[in-house]
Amino acid sequence: xxxxxxxxxxxxxxxxxxxxxxxxxxxxxxxxxxxxxxxxxxxxxxxxxxxxxxxxxxxxxxxxxxxxxxxxxxxxxxxxxxxxxxxxxxxxxxxxxxxxxxxxxxxxxxxxxxxxxxxxxxxxxxxxxxxxxxxxxxxxxxxxxxxxxxxxxxxxxxxxxxxxxxxxxxxxxxxxxxxxxxxxxxxxxxxxxxxxxxxxxxxxxxxxxxxxxxxxxxxxxxxxxxxxxxxxxxxxxxxxxxxxxxxxxxxxxxxxxxxxxxxxxxxxxxxxxxxxxxxxxxxxxxxxxxxxxxxxxxxxxxxxxxxxxxxxxxxxxxxxxxxxxxxxxxxx
Amino acid sequence: xxxxxxxxxxxxxxxxxxxxxxxxxxxxxxxxxxxxxxxxxxxxxxxxxxxxxxxxxxxxxxxxxxxxxxxxxxxxxxxxxxxxxxxxxxxxxxxxxxxxxxxxxxxxxxxxxxxxxxxxxxxxxxxxxxxxxxxxxxxxxxxxxxxxxxxxxxxxxxxxxxxxxxxxxxxxxxxxxxxxxxxxxxxxxxxxxxxxxxxxxxxxxxxxxxxxxxxxxxxxxxxxxxxxxxxxxxxxxxxxxxxxxxxxxxxxxxxxxxxxxxxxxxxxxxxxxxxxxxxxxxxxxxxxxxxxxxxxxxx
Numbered sequence: 001x002x003x004x005x006x007x008x009x010x011x012x013x014x015x016x017x018x019x020x021x022x023x024x025x026x027x028x029x030x031x032x033x034x035x036x037x038x039x040x041x042x043x044x045x046x047x048x049x050x051x052x053x054x055x056x057x058x059x060x061x062x063x064x065x066x067x068x069x070x071x072x073x074x075x076x077x078x079x080x081x082x083x084x085x086x087x088x089x090x091x092x093x094x095x096x097x098x099x100x101x102x103x104x105x106x107x108x109x110x111x112x113x114x115x116x117x118x119x120x121x122x123x124x125x126x127x128x129x130x131x132x133x134x135x136x137x138x139x140x141x142x143x144x145x146x147x148x149x150x151x152x153x154x155x156x157x158x159x160x161x162x163x164x165x166x167x168x169x170x171x172x173x174x175x176x177x178x179x180x181x182x183x184x185x186x187x188x189x190x191x192x193x194x195x196x197x198x199x200x201x202x203x204x205x206x207x208x209x210x211x212x213x214x215x216x217x218x219x220x221x222x223x224x225x226x227x228x229x230x231x232x233x234x235x236x237x238x239x240x241x242x243x244x245x246x247x248x249x250x251x252x253x254x255x256x257x258x259x260x261x262x263x264x265x266x267x268x269x270x271x272x273x274x275x276x277x278x279x280x281x282x283x284x285x286x287x288x289x290x291x292x293x294x295x296x297x298x299x300x301x302x303x304x305x306x307x308x309x310x311x312x313x314x315x316x317x318x319x320x321x322x323x324x325x326x327x328x329x330x331x332x
Numbered sequence: 333x334x335x336x337x338x339x340x341x342x343x344x345x346x347x348x349x350x351x352x353x354x355x356x357x358x359x360x361x362x363x364x365x366x367x368x369x370x371x372x373x374x375x376x377x378x379x380x381x382x383x384x385x386x387x388x389x390x391x392x393x394x395x396x397x398x399x400x401x402x403x404x405x406x407x408x409x410x411x412x413x414x415x416x417x418x419x420x421x422x423x424x425x426x427x428x429x430x431x432x433x434x435x436x437x438x439x440x441x442x443x444x445x446x447x448x449x450x451x452x453x454x455x456x457x458x459x460x461x462x463x464x465x466x467x468x469x470x471x472x473x474x475x476x477x478x479x480x481x482x483x484x485x486x487x488x489x490x491x492x493x494x495x496x497x498x499x500x501x502x503x504x505x506x507x508x509x510x511x512x513x514x515x516x517x518x519x520x521x522x523x524x525x526x527x528x529x530x531x532x533x534x535x536x537x538x539x540x541x542x543x544x545x546x547x548x549x550x551x552x553x554x555x556x557x558x559x560x561x562x563x564x565x566x567x568x569x570x571x572x573x574x575x576x577x578x579x580x581x582x583x584x585x586x587x588x589x590x591x592x593x594x595x596x597x598x599x600x601x602x603x604x605x606x607x608x609x610x611x612x613x614x615x616x617x618x619x620x621x622x623x624x625x626x627x628x629x630x631x
Binding site: 022048049051053054056058059060062063065066067068069070071074089093094097100101102105106 | 388
């Protein structure tokens with residue numbers, strides 16, 4: 001089965017069939033094909049619309065804003081997601097504002113892709129999950145692929161979107177194979193998927209009622225799935241999983257539906273706990289049900305160290321998820 | 333976009349519009365802030381006279397003069413400033429954030445420069461033959477993204493004119509406290525041809541603008557037009573710390589007086605009457621329009 005990387009690469013090839021699509025980024029030309037190889041083959045096939053840039057993240061996204069305002073559909077690759085700090089003005093004060101501030105007279109079909117996440121020993125400035133900074137910015141969507149929803153289709157949806165999309169790819173997802181429901185990889189869970197360009201997936205056992213719901217996105221679905229297996233096999237605790245591709249704006253209907261069955265919520269993310277994605281999910285779910293037992297698994301509020309031992313101690317792992325789930329379910 | 337006969341009337345329109353605006357502010361009819369173009373009228377008129385109707389413009393916080401010289405409707409601008417539903421962008425943007433046809437503005441210094449540069453790239457990709465124009469102030473030159481943009485524009489041969497209106501003050505800070513080196517040297521460092529002029533004469537601006545615009549269009553490269561100019565009014569409102577002697581000195585360089593010397597009193601009076609009528613109509617109609625409603629503000 002294809003890896004997430006191969007599907008993302010295929011998504012770019014598909015997107016570039018539309019002559020309005022322009023792809024910009026650093027080191028994206030063949031034979032290098034981008035720092036994580038997502039752009040491999042694109043410059044050979046579309047030399048006029050695949051533009052390698054100087055190391056100027058703010059200007060690249062600014063250029064893409066200009067392209068988008070004038071009827072083209074740019075995709076920008078930011079080499080490391082950590083560098084989104086450099087493009088904050090272009091995303092927040094330009095891309096996300098234009099359509100609204102110009103009273104719907106313009107559109108900004110911009111996609112900014114950013115590889116986030118740690119566990120590769122890249123240290124404090126090349127390992128972060130900074131997407132939480134951009135959640136809740138009006139006019140900006142934040143989207144993250146996973147191994148359930150075809151990343152090629154997800155990317156094409158983002159390119160077809162008339163509004164700007166921050167497309168967050170966890171680096172560890174690249175080599176992961178896409179999952180095929182029904183082949184045992186999903187622990188015999190039933191998988192249902194919402195409609196729309198950025199579907200959410202719900203996973204539940206068809207036989208056993210679950211004692212809690214784990215909400216997550218991106219690579220952390222891999223950890224949550226492994227934790228779910230552990231909980232089921234070792235502790236006879238069944239869980240439902242809700243995996244989002246659209247992080248913001250928050251559309252939590254599939255989660256609320258799952259919570260109506262399970263009654264307990266655990267969120268899992270790799271970004272820092274404070275003011276994170278999970279904090280907002282918990283707040284929204286608590287507004288619906290003030291007595292909802294809920295907790296978060298997330299990174300410690302610390303920079304991410306280079307040493308593996310320190311990095312592992314900072315980022316949430318499978319064991320943290322298991323522990324939090326058991327405590328939440330009253331087993332621990 | 334237009335000939336010399338329009339220079340005086342359009343500069344006068346900008347001057348009287350901005351004066352009316354300050355008056356409306358002082359009477360409490362307007363909220364927020366504004367950045368008037370009084371004193372710099374020759375820049376806008378000289379440049380827009382030399383541009384094509386379809387060229388793409390990105391202006392900044394001080395955009396009213398550019399917009400009116402572009403041919404924008406003073407009534408729609410007045411309505412926008414008053415927060416009316418009939419404003420250029422329905423009251424959402426206000427003074428610094430307007431959009432009409434191929435005219436855009438944003439109040440973020442520096443950040444608009446790569447966007448305008450990307451617009452030049454878009455026109456080049458689409459092979460429309462249009463050029464882009466980005467308006468910068470001397471204060472904007474403090475922002476790093478400007479230089480990222482100049483580098484790429486030169487590297488990729490993008491058809492854009494960078495206009496620097498040096499009015500010698502970044503808000504209240506004189507240029508001597510904010511800018512090292514020279515303005516032209518900044519462009520020269522990226523291999524971008526420069527036209528530089530210190531004038532309040534719109535015709536001189538136009539001649540320089542025309543030469544620069546022709547080079548941008550014919551060779552598809554970025555060029556810079558540096559205009560040393562004078563801002564007679566405050567940066568926004570009530571933040572003018574300059575001594576009266578300095579204001580008296582710079583008011584000698586009045587683009588309206590310069591152009592008025594070339595035309596007869598009858599023509600000047602006719603222009604004054606026409607402009608006064610236009611502005612009275614714009615502000616009266618705008619004042620009577622409904623305010624922007626929150627319902628309409630929710631997408």
